[in-house]
Amino acid sequence: MPEIQVRKRLITVEEIFHEGGPPAETPLRRAAALAVVKNPYAGRYVEDIQPFMEDLKPFGLTMAKALIDALGGDPSVVEGYGKGAIVGSAGEIEHGALWHAPGGYAMRELLGDAKAIVPSTKKVGGPGTRLDVPVTHINASYVRGHFDAIEVGITDAPRADEIVFVLVMTTGxxxxxxxGGLKAKDIKGEDGLR
Known part of the structure; x- marks a missing residue:
């Protein structure tokens, strides 16, 4: 496979102080890292696309580290995560699915072997396409207070032959x-669900 070709990256951090009620003691921070990458399979059908997934594994670690750094550099503050991909119109949805392992395992590894599955979404779209990336708690998918989504997108991406890969993290x-429902303080950590 050719080297991963990145056209641009974007990292954004949002701080939420309140949602109409009393200000939080500690603001919630939600961060997203996006990378616009050339799609090596754009414009043609390729049966064996898994080699690109292998190439993306170190790239996923780089993105996850940058996201943790954007949240202050301490992985212990991260409580929620998610991932996604927007595939340009000359690609197919399956090209975005190649991000499942590289994006998810990278975050889980850097966050200390997080237990919960990393929620994900993907779609095919043109420049300016927005994506709602789902978020759950890193150790227990059933923690209802961490069910969330972060909307992401880049005005000029993806072009037809590109993919936008996305990782998101939250601090609470x-x-x-x-x-209601399961609270983070009550997580048992046995199965990634509870």
Whole structure:
């Protein structure tokens, strides 16, 4: 496979102080890292696309590290995560699926062997396409207060022969979480669910 060709990267960090109620003692931070990469399979059908997934594994680690750094460099503050991909129109949805292992395992590794599956989404779209990336708790998918989504996109991406790879992380539950269910403090950590 050719070397991964990156046209641009974007890292954004959002701080939420309140959602109409009292200000939080500690603001919730939500961060997203996006990378616009040339799609080596654009414009043609290729049966064996898994070699690109292998090439993306170190790239996933680089993106995950940059995202942790954007949140202050301490992986222990990260409580939620998710991933996604937007494939340009000359590609196919399966090209975005190649991000599942490189993106998910990279975050899990750098966050200390997080237990929960990394939620994911993908779509095919043109420049300016927006993607809602789902978020769950890193160690227990059933922690309801961490169910969230982060909307991402880049004005001029993806071009037809590109893919936008996305990783997201959060530092806690939604501000003013009061929908009930399992709380982070009650996680047993046995199965990635509870």
């Amino acid at each position: 539950a939604r501000i003013h979480d009061r929908a």
